[in-house]
Amino acid sequence: MKRSVFYDFTKGFIEENPTFRLVIGMCPTLAVTTSVVNGFWMGLSVIFVLVFANVFVSLLRKVTPDEIRLPVFVILIATPVVIVELVMKAYLPAMYEILGIFVPLIVVNCIIIARAEAFAFKQPVLNSLADGLGIGAGYTLNLILISGIREFLGTGQITIGSFRFPATPFFEPAAVMLTPPGGFICLGLLMAILNVLLARRERKTKAQAV
Amino acid sequence: MLRARTLSGGVHLDDRKISSGKPVEFAGIPPEIVLFMSQHTGAPAKPVVKPGDRVLAGQVVGEAQSFVSAPVHASTSGIVKAVENRYHPILAKPSTAVVIEPDGKGEIWEGIAPGSDDISALSPEDIVKIARNAGLVGLGGAAFPTAVKLSPPKDKPIDVYLLNGAECEPYLTCDARLMVEEADEIVFGFMAMMKAVGAPRGIVCIEDNKPEAIMAMERAISGKPGIELCVLKTRYPQGGEKQLIQVVLGREVPPPPGLPFDVGVVVSNVGTAYALAKAIRTGMPLVDRVVTVTGAVRSPSNFRVLLGTPVSFLIEKAGGYAGEPGKVIMGGPMMGISLPRTDVPVVKGTTGIVVMTRDEVNLDKPLPCIRCGRCVDACPLRLLPVWIAAYSDRGTYEEAEKYRALDCCECGVCAYRCPSRRPLVQSIRLAKQAIMEERRARAQKASG
Amino acid sequence: MTERLVVSPSPHWKTDKTVPALMLDVVIALMPAVIASIVFFGWKALAIILTSVSSAVISEAIYEKAVKRDITIKDYSAVITGILLAMNMPPGVPLWMPAIGSAFAIVIAKQLFGGLGCNFVNPALAGRAFLMAAWPLHMTRDWLAPGFFGGVDAGASPTPLAVLKGESSGVLPGLWDMLLGNRAGCLGETSIIAILIGGIYLIWKEVIDPRIPLGFIGTVFVLTWVFGKPGAFFQGNAVYHVLSGGLFLGAFFMATDYVTSPVTARGRLLMGIGCGAITVLIRLWGGYPEGVSYSILLMNLVTPLIDRVVVPRYYGWKHEARKEKAL
Ligand code: SF4
Ligand code: SF4
Numbered sequence: 001m002k003r004s005v006f007y008d009f010t011k012g013f014i015e016e017n018p019t020f021r022l023v024i025g026m027c028p029t030l031a032v033t034t035s036v037v038n039g040f041w042m043g044l045s046v047i048f049v050l051v052f053a054n055v056f057v058s059l060l061r062k063v064t065p066d067e068i069r070l071p072v073f074v075i076l077i078a079t080p081v082v083i084v085e086l087v088m089k090a091y092l093p094a095m096y097e098i099l100g101i102f103v104p105l106i107v108v109n110c111i112i113i114a115r116a117e118a119f120a121f122k123q124p125v126l127n128s129l130a131d132g133l134g135i136g137a138g139y140t141l142n143l144i145l146i147s148g149i150r151e152f153l154g155t156g157q158i159t160i161g162s163f164r165f166p167a168t169p170f171f172e173p174a175a176v177m178l179t180p181p182g183g184f185i186c187l188g189l190l191m192a193i194l195n196v197l198l199a200r201r202e203r204k205t206k207a208q209a210v
Numbered sequence: 211m212l213r214a215r216t217l218s219g220g221v222h223l224d225d226r227k228i229s230s231g232k233p234v235e236f237a238g239i240p241p242e243i244v245l246f247m248s249q250h251t252g253a254p255a256k257p258v259v260k261p262g263d264r265v266l267a268g269q270v271v272g273e274a275q276s277f278v279s280a281p282v283h284a285s286t287s288g289i290v291k292a293v294e295n296r297y298h299p300i301l302a303k304p305s306t307a308v309v310i311e312p313d314g315k316g317e318i319w320e321g322i323a324p325g326s327d328d329i330s331a332l333s334p335e336d337i338v339k340i341a342r343n344a345g346l347v348g349l350g351g352a353a354f355p356t357a358v359k360l361s362p363p364k365d366k367p368i369d370v371y372l373l374n375g376a377e378c379e380p381y382l383t384c385d386a387r388l389m390v391e392e393a394d395e396i397v398f399g400f401m402a403m404m405k406a407v408g409a410p411r412g413i414v415c416i417e418d419n420k421p422e423a424i425m426a427m428e429r430a431i432s433g434k435p436g437i438e439l440c441v442l443k444t445r446y447p448q449g450g451e452k453q454l455i456q457v458v459l460g461r462e463v464p465p466p467p468g469l470p471f472d473v474g475v476v477v478s479n480v481g482t483a484y485a486l487a488k489a490i491r492t493g494m495p496l497v498d499r500v501v502t503v504t505g506a507v508r509s510p511s512n513f514r515v516l517l518g519t520p521v522s523f524l525i526e527k528a529g530g531y532a533g534e535p536g537k538v539i540m541g542g543p544m545m546g547i548s549l550p551r552t553d554v555p556v557v558k559g560t561t562g563i564v565v566m567t568r569d570e571v572n573l574d575k576p577l578p579c580i581r582c583g584r585c586v587d588a589c590p591l592r593l594l595p596v597w598i599a600a601y602s603d604r605g606t607y608e609e610a611e612k613y614r615a616l617d618c619c620e621c622g623v624c625a626y627r628c629p630s631r632r633p634l635v636q637s638i639r640l641a642k643q644a645i646m647e648e649r650r651a652r653a654q655k656a657s658g
Numbered sequence: 659m660t661e662r663l664v665v666s667p668s669p670h671w672k673t674d675k676t677v678p679a680l681m682l683d684v685v686i687a688l689m690p691a692v693i694a695s696i697v698f699f700g701w702k703a704l705a706i707i708l709t710s711v712s713s714a715v716i717s718e719a720i721y722e723k724a725v726k727r728d729i730t731i732k733d734y735s736a737v738i739t740g741i742l743l744a745m746n747m748p749p750g751v752p753l754w755m756p757a758i759g760s761a762f763a764i765v766i767a768k769q770l771f772g773g774l775g776c777n778f779v780n781p782a783l784a785g786r787a788f789l790m791a792a793w794p795l796h797m798t799r800d801w802l803a804p805g806f807f808g809g810v811d812a813g814a815s816p817t818p819l820a821v822l823k824g825e826s827s828g829v830l831p832g833l834w835d836m837l838l839g840n841r842a843g844c845l846g847e848t849s850i851i852a853i854l855i856g857g858i859y860l861i862w863k864e865v866i867d868p869r870i871p872l873g874f875i876g877t878v879f880v881l882t883w884v885f886g887k888p889g890a891f892f893q894g895n896a897v898y899h900v901l902s903g904g905l906f907l908g909a910f911f912m913a914t915d916y917v918t919s920p921v922t923a924r925g926r927l928l929m930g931i932g933c934g935a936i937t938v939l940i941r942l943w944g945g946y947p948e949g950v951s952y953s954i955l956l957m958n959l960v961t962p963l964i965d966r967v968v969v970p971r972y973y974g975w976k977h978e979a980r981k982e983k984a985l
Contacts, residue, residue, distance in 0.1 A: 172752075174792030181791060185766065192770070218973070223671070380671070452973065462974045536664050543670040550665045564670075571664050572672050577733075578775040580677060583867075583921035591973035596921055614972050622669030629677045630775075636667040 005130045008123075012134030018111050019142040019187075020194045025111035028102045029143065030183040036158055039147035041095050042102065043140025045084045047133065049106050050115060052080035054132035057120040064121075073116045074107070081107045111139060149186050154178035212413060212440035214457045219590040220445045221623050223380050223544075225419055229510035230383045234391060234500050236514045237527050243310040243518035244296055244555040245271055245282050250347040251354045252278035257308050263290045266319035268495055271308045274342070280355045280558075281345040284319075285497040285516035288312035299521075299540050299554040300547060307555075310518070322493045329402050332490070334360075337406040344489035345496045345558075350374060350385075350449070350479030351541055353559035356486065359478065360406040362471045371409040372458060372477040373400050375416040375423060376442060376449035379542025382562040384500040385480050387512045389416070389423035393430035396480050399487030401434065407476050412437040414480075415458055417444045446544060447621040451477045453590050465617050481561075502562035503528040506535060506570070515556050521563055522552040536568035544622045577630040585624035585634060591617055595624035599634045602641035607648065610641035618642065677774075681734035683865045687856035688741050688911065694839050694849035699749040699802060703845050706747055710756035711740030717761040721769045735774050739763050742782035745846025745907055746951065747789075750800030755793065759785040779958040780915045783951050801842040819903045819947040836901040847904040857910035866914040869923060873930020874909040874937075875900055881938040899941065908950035909933070918958040925961075925968040932957045 016022055019029050025046075032038045056076045057064075064072050085103050088096045096103065106112065115135055120128040151158055154177035156169025176182045248254035255272030259265060265284040272282035291309045298305035325340070326332065332340075342357035362368050373396070377385040389396060397414075404412045414431060416424050418441050431437045440458050442448055451470060452463050454477055461473040470477055485496050497517055501524065504510035508529025515524065521538065525531065539546040540560055585595040594613050601609040618638050625634040695703040718736040722729050730736075740760050747756060763785030768777045790797045831841040839849025846853070860866045879896045886894015899905075913919065913933050920926050933953045940949025 171754075172793060172796075175794065176788060176791035179791060189766075221673075456973070465972065465974045468974060537666075537670060538663055539670055541668075543668075545668050546670065547668065548663070548665045548670060550663060552663075566670065571670075573664070574672075574676075577677055578773065580775040580916050581919075581921055582680070582916035583919075583923075583926070586921045586970075587867075587923060592970040593972055594921065594969060613969075614975075617972060617974070620668070626669050626671055627673050627675075629673070629675050629680050631672055631676065633667060635669065639667070 005126050008127045009130040009134040012131070012136070012138035013141070014194075014198070016135065016138075017142065017194070018135055018139045019146075020191045022111075022114075023191075024114055025109050025139065028105070028109065029146065030180060030187065032099055032102055033143055033147035033150055033183060034154070034178050035151045036144055036147050037095070037160055038098055039143035040140065041088075041092070042099060043136070043143045045088070045099075045103060046106060046109065046111065046139055047136030048084055049077060049080040049109075050112050050136040050139075051129060051132035052083075053077045053112055053116055054120040054128040055125060057116045058123060058125045058128035061121050069117075069121065073113060077112050077116070078107050111135065146183070146186055146190065149190075150177045150182060154182065212438050212458065214415075214440055214442045215460055216443070217445050217448055217453055217457050217590060218592055219588045219623065220447060220453070221588055221627060222444065223446045223626075225444065226380045227383050227386070227419065228381070229502055229504045229512055230386055230420070230422075232383070232387070232511050234384075234387050234512045234514050237501075237516070237519060237524060239286055239312045239314055239316060239516065240519045240523040241312070242291075242520065243285055243288065243312055243516065244520070245285070245308045245310065245518045246296070246298055246555070246557060247272045247282060247306045247308070248298065248301065249282060249353060249517075249558040250280045251352065252276065252280070252358075254306065255279060255282045257293050257306065259290050259293070259308060261290050261292050264288070265290060265310060266317050268322045268497060269319040270495075271310075274345075278355055278358050280347050280357070281343070281495075282308070283345055283495040283497050284308075284310060285518050286310070286312045287315050287317040297551070297554055299549055300557065300559070302547070318494075322495075325490050325493045327491055329398070329405055329490075332402070332405070334406045334408065337402050337486075337490070340489050341406075341486055343495065344485070346482060346485055346489065347496070347558050348479055349481035349485060349499055349558065349561070351545065351559050351561050352451075353557070356478070356482055359476055360403060362407055362476065366471045367474060368407045368409045368471070368476055369411060369474045370459060371400070371404045371407060371412045372454055372475060373403075373412060373414045373480055373483060374449055374451070374454055374477050375414060375420070375427065375480040376454060377420070378417060378444070378446045378449035379544055379546075379561070380446075381504045381564050382502045382542050383504070384502045384512055384561055386420045386423045387502075388484055388500055389420070389480055390426050392484055393426040395487040396427070396483045397430045397434060397437070399483035399485070399490070400437070400478075402486055402490055403476070403478055403483060404436070409476065410436055413440050413458055414438070415440045415442055415454055417442045417448060419444045447590055447619075447623060450590065450619055450621055452619065465614065496558060499556070499558065499560070501556055501560055502564075504562060505539075505565035506532045506567045507565050508532050515560075517558060518555045520553050520555050521549065524556070524563055525552060525565065531565060533567040533569075535565055536571035537566040539564040539566065544626065545620065572631070574631045576632045579628075579630055579632055582629060584627045584629060588623045588627045590621060590623060591619060593618060595634045595638060598641060599632065599637035602637040602644075607641050607644040610638075611645050615641040616645060677735075678733045680865055681738055683860065683863050684738050684911070685734055685741070687859045687865075688738070688745070688846075690852035690855045691745060691846045691849060691907070692741065694852035695745070695749075695845040698839055698848055699845060702749050702802070703744075705753060706749070706751065706756050706845060707741060707744040709753050710744035710747075710760045711737055713757040713760035714740030714743070714764050717764040718769065721765050722773075725769075727773065730774060733774065736764055739768070739782045739785070742780075742846075742911060743785045745911075746782065746786045746844050746904065748797065748800040748843075749802045749845055751796050755789055755796060759789045762788045775917055777917055778962075779955050780912055780918050783912060783955050783958075786951055787955060819941070833897065833901070836898070843902075844904060844907075847907045850901055850906050853906040853910055857906070860910065860914075866910070867923065867926050869927040870914045870919060870930040870933075871906075871909040873927050874913055874934045875905060877931045877934025878905060878937055881935065882942070885938070885942060899938075903941075903948045904950040905937065908937075908954055912951070913954045913957070918961055920961050920964045920968065922965070922968050922970055924970070925964045928964055928968060929957050929961065932960065 032042045053076050119131050156173035157164050253276045257272050259271045266287045269284045270281050271284050274281045288310045291311045293308050295304035296307040338357050338360045346356035347353040414427050455475050464472050501515045502512050503524045511528050538549045598610045598613045598615045622635050714736040715731050719731050743759050763781040767784035768781040771777045835841050837850045861868045879900050882894045882899035883896035919929050936953035937949040
């Protein structure tokens with residue numbers, strides 16, 4: 001069965017949402033989501049690496065011997081990571097300071113290796129590209145969502161460059177949201193909400209089917 | 211007087227012994243007598259009469275089939291109406307019974323011969339034989355054949371015999387009344403028991419909420435060598451065999467299959483001692499017993515009841531229900547069995563009939579366990595009912611077994627105390643059944 | 659006869675001490691401390707307590723309604739959580755804090771784990787820990803000097819523990835003031851006598867096991883006496899340590915929470931001692947002046963372990979160790 005490229009793109013948002021459904025790539029999710037800007041750049045880096053790796057793994061899938069596929073993956077992943085790292089260091093040094101170790105660590109981010117192994121190694125290039133974009137975009141949205149909530153509750157406003165919303169916080173910010181426990185609480189609640197919604201949808205479709 | 215230790219766990223219950231002042235009266239001959247062949251722990255007896263036969267009081271109607279078993283005797287004279295399956299209150303299923311239509315004469319069988327009044331003339335074997343032929347079983351509720359209890363294995367010498375007059379269940383007064391009215395007979399029977407097992411020392415154990423019984427027994431044992439009195443502080447379930455041994459002697463019976471024999475002790479109920487005394491003196495087998503009919507009845511009473519008398523007949527005799535009945539319990543409120551109907555008969559192990567009104571019946575829905583540990587604190591065997599029940603509810607019976615589900619004596623203290631009203635005993639019982647089933651299956655596989 | 663009889667397994671009697679009855683006893687036992695807090699901190703204390711309790715009860719009702727569970731607000735457990743949380747707050751906090759704290763305690767720490775009986779930490783303490791992490795300044799600075807019936811002074815007033823630790827300068831209140839409650843501190847921890855009355859009531863009613871509070875307070879006493887003074891042994895101000903901070907409140911009302919303490923008697927003694935040891939560790943060498951609530955939270959987490967390891971010697975069974983000795 002030929003898979004729909006469109007489906008491979010959209011599945012990353014809900015059904016195979018990496019953070020909330022597949023629960024992979026959690027360390028950067030928890031570590032860098034203290035502000036929307038961080039989350040955005042982190043997400044962008046992951047999209048780039050993911051697409052690059054997916055496309056090349058898929059291109060080379062026919063000529064890669066099974067036994068050495070993991071080393072090949074690692075090289076194919078490490079290359080874009082180095083690119084991201086160098087580019088970021090050159091043009092966004094401040095952001096590089098903040099994201100720090102988590103950029104090189106994308107190499108071992110399980111989202112990317114998981115997609116390479118479970119998807120790109122078996123699927124055509126176009127689907128792999130769509131998968132990389134979709135999963136990456138889903139991941140970025142997650143990061144922005146979590147970091148948005150945490151930043152808003154933790155500092156009282158959302159700051160993007162010199163833009164602040166709301167201009168002055170209208171409540172006293174809860175510092176805990178910027179700490180790891182706050183990250184866990186936020187993540188857990190979002191995950192629970194998504195699960196409840198999906199379960200409800202499933203029940204409805206089942207009820208309709210009957 | 212011997213000082214008792216404190217019970218580990220247990221609870222103090224409102225004892226409600228409302229019938230304690232009522233002398234034992236004969237309940238009368240009912241219109242129908244139903245004698246189950248299975249009225250005791252062990253193999254059921256085999257019916258030896260046919261419908262149409264005329265039987266007399268004391269005549270054997272069911273013969274013991276094996277070592278752990280007891281014969282059943284007709285409790286009054288009459289015609290055998292049927293040998294058929296009737297609903298058994300304890301087993302909660304139909305079971306073989308001999309049904310007799312009494313003729314109201316109460317004629318005694320010619321085979322009954324008066325025995326002796328002198329224990330020293332009897333050998334231990336004679337006493338065991340009398341107990342066996344009289345169909346004696348423990349009358350405290352467990353109904354274990356007395357003859358078996360009186361024949362401890364030779365390699366386990368018995369140094370103490372405990373006479374259990376604790377009667378720790380609320381409401382019940384049959385043992386207390388018996389001690390007040392028949393103290394001398396009880397002591398006579400007790401001395402015979404001590405002789406049968408060769409115990410040099412005997413201790414009569416009574417809870418301190420029965421001052422009359424204590425006085426009567428104290429008088430009866432005075433001058434009898436080797437017999438002492440031990441007054442216990444009232445606490446449930448002190449009348450349990452294992453608990454009694456613990457509080458009186460400080461010994462602990464090893465876990466099942468350990469028996470009191472293993473720590474050199476035998477325990478018998480005062481009612482059993484009385485029945486043995488009667489069997490020795492008059493030759494009359496076990497055909498009646500004292501039953502307390504109490505709770506929500508118009509006049510709570512203690513009756514001498516012919517075995518096989520229907521419960522409904524007794525409730526009538528006690529003046530009928532006071533208020534709308536909600537539950538009729540055979541036994542005490544803690545360990546008794548609630549009856550689905552009242553046409554079932556009294557069996558050898560029936561200590562009392564307790565009627566609860568509809569308002570007293572608790573139908574609360576159990577709440578989740580709050581881990582308060584009150585069940586743990588109260589368990590007299592120091593088990594962890596909370597875990598046994600939790601594993602049982604989940605169906606993981608091996609875990610329940612590790613927490614010693616099989617040791618549980620089903621005293622009910624844990625479920626009584628649970629603030630969430632969890633049916634702990636029920637869950638534990640389920641686990642026990644499942645574990646035994648599993649063992650049987652395994653044993654079968656191993657042998658087959 | 660045609661009577662309709664109920665058939666159910668034994669026992670046919672059940673105690674009257676049901677969950678709501680026990681919880682109501684706890685509420686009653688908390689009353690002296692509640693009254694004391696109102697006496698010392700005035701209407702502010704009352705407002706905090708009322709906010710906290712109503713927030714706890716309302717969030718429980720809303721959550722249970724939303725997930726279609728039985729509404730359990732009648733069992734008083736939410737009320738207790740609300741009162742306990744309020745008792746753990748400085749009297750000067752803004753009112754939205756108890757509201758949020760109670761909602762967090764009930765929804766996140768209790769209901770999301772399955773409701774009463776399933777929560778693994780004490781909800782009130784979880785709520786307090788959350789507030790402490792979220793708005794640390796309010797939770798550590800909003801002390802008020804006590805005054806009778808609303809004589810509330812604005813401004814910060816150091817707690818005895820902070821003084822004891824050398825973090826704030828100030829004079830230690832006299833021992834009598836500590837006992838009565840005439841000192842700065844959280845709402846419910848100031849009056850030792852009020853808490854003691856409640857605690858003794860609970861022990862007398864057999865609602866709580868004295869092993870936990872005695873083990874807890876005893877351990878704190880001994881350890882602070884031995885190690886309390888830097889550089890010298892056996893010279894610590896143990897009496898002061900025992901009387902200050904939230905020790906009595908924690909020992910009698912929070913460490914004894916059924917759900918999060920061990921089910922065996924020996925396990926509970928261990929829990930008390932463990933709480934005491936951790937408290938002293940935090941007070942003497944940790945980063946906070948007070949360690950009672952964190953020590954209880956930590957022991958809450960160890961409780962399942964204690965329950966696994968500490969099992970009683972079942973009747974008739976011999977301990978392995980004893981068996982070896984006998985051989
Ligand atoms: S019923 Fe069993 S578990 Fe419960 S208290 Fe009695 S012996 Fe212990
Ligand atoms: S008494 Fe009931 S609520 Fe308490 S621990 Fe035992 S089972 Fe749980």
